[in-house]
Amino acid sequence: xxxxxxxxxxxxxxxxxxxxxxxxxxxxxxxxxxxxxxxxxxxxxxxxxxxxxxxxxxxxxxxxxxxxxxxxxxxxxxxxxxxxxxxxxxxxxxxxxxxxxxxxxxxxxxxxxxxxxxxxxxxxxxxxxxxxxxxxxxxxxxxxxxxxxxxxxxxxxxxxxxxxxxxxxxxxxxxxxxxxxxxxxxxxxxxxx
Numbered sequence: 596x597x598x599x600x601x602x603x604x605x606x607x608x609x610x611x612x613x614x615x616x617x618x619x620x621x622x623x624x625x626x627x628x629x630x631x632x633x634x635x636x637x638x639x640x641x642x643x644x645x646x647x648x649x650x651x652x653x654x655x656x657x658x659x660x661x662x663x664x665x666x667x668x669x670x671x672x673x674x675x676x677x678x679x680x681x682x683x684x685x686x687x688x689x690x691x692x693x694x695x696x697x698x699x700x701x702x703x704x705x706x707x708x709x710x711x712x713x714x715x716x717x718x719x720x721x722x723x724x725x726x727x728x729x730x731x732x733x734x735x736x737x738x739x740x741x742x743x744x745x746x747x748x749x750x751x752x753x754x755x756x757x758x759x760x761x762x763x764x765x766x767x768x769x770x771x772x773x774x775x776x777x778x779x780x781x782x783x784x785x786x787x788x
Contacts, residue, residue: 606665606674608683615639622656626723629653629701630760634725636663637676637703637768646780647772648676650702652684652719659698660684666780677702677710681717699723703765704731705758707781708739714749721755725765734769735779 615635623629629651636649646664653659662679666672677700684698699721705728706714714722728738742748746756 604671606669606671606679606682608662608679609643611639611643612636612661612663616661623653623658624656626701626757626760630703630723630725630765632661633701633703634761634764634768636661637765638771640664641768641772641775641777647768647777648703650676650680650700652680652698652700654684654688654693654698659687667778673709675707675710677706678713681713703768706741708741711741711745714754715752719754721757722749723757723760725759725761726769727759727762730766730769734773737781
């Protein structure tokens, strides 16, 4: 039996993300502005053949990580926008030797069951969502067995949950993805990702 395994696994953030960030000059103070960034990331990812999800992590008012869905590009089922943005934020903060403070995750669509679990352990104190679970499921995604009343569960753990911020715009990204014939991946579609 061959016991050679990969020594590193890479989920990259596309270079075009820097162009999107340049279009958001100044601090993004409001939840609507922050969601605008998450939606722009998702829209641009769809336009470039990626999945219809974007996310950003803020430490106070400072943007410390962004992510787009990289499942199709990487072949890793865990490469969801929320996971990628949390990894980017954790990398940034570790490199700067910054201790975690009040930070929030802003995501274009409510988390699936995988991302729900990651949120619980990430240390974020605020989750801001655009489209809702049903919007993603409507186009064919399987969001998994997230617990009933998941938002209240996070709230009991000290994580503030704000839902439906710019929902119509976030939902339009999902509709665009479906209209372009985007690949639906996940448990119901095990041949991809």
